[in-house]
Amino acid sequence: MNKPQAREINCSACGEVTLVRAEPVYDGFKKVGECFVCTACGKQYASEEETPFVNAVAKPTLFTEADRPEKVSVFSEDERQRCCAYCREMVLNPFGQRCGITNRFVEATDLCEKFAKKEK
Ligand SMILES: [Zn+2]
Numbered sequence: 001m002n003k004p005q006a007r008e009i010n011c012s013a014c015g016e017v018t019l020v021r022a023e024p025v026y027d028g029f030k031k032v033g034e035c036f037v038c039t040a041c042g043k044q045y046a047s048e049e050e051t052p053f054v055n056a057v058a059k060p061t062l063f064t065e066a067d068r069p070e071k072v073s074v075f076s077e078d079e080r081q082r083c084c085a086y087c088r089e090m091v092l093n094p095f096g097q098r099c100g101i102t103n104r105f106v107e108a109t110d111l112c113e114k115f116a117k118k119e120k
Contacts, residue, residue: 008054009036013043017054020045081117084110088118 009020018040025033025046036051037044045051084090085108089100099106101114 009038009045010052010054011038011040011043012052013038014041016040020051020053082111082115084108084112084115086118087112087115089114089116090118 007020010017020036021039022034024031025035035044035046084106091098091100096105
């Protein structure tokens with residue numbers, strides 16, 4: 001048994017977040033367990049389970065840090081620079097915008113592996 005002598009509780013009697021003292025419980029001369037006493041108001045908790053330890057009160061988190069979605073970004077700056085809109089092969093004509101390599105109509109936001117950056 002390696003329990004700390006004093007632990008924090010959120011006392012249900014006095015409402016304080018304070019330290020609790022563990023006290024041995026005897027049945028005659030035999031130690032049968034421990035009770036916990038609020039150091040602020042003296043409220044006794046009969047067992048560890050009934051003692052509102054601060055750590056135990058903290059709600060378990062359903063999601064770990066790793067489960068959190070990455071900061072949402074639709075395009076990274078690098079990907080954005082590979083859009084057809086920035087490509088020197090994109091040809092604008094009255095009917096729309098066309099890729100000079102594939103001769104297909106493209107959207108300005110299309111990403112292309114044949115992308116070649118347009119000179120400014
Ligand atoms: Zn108390």
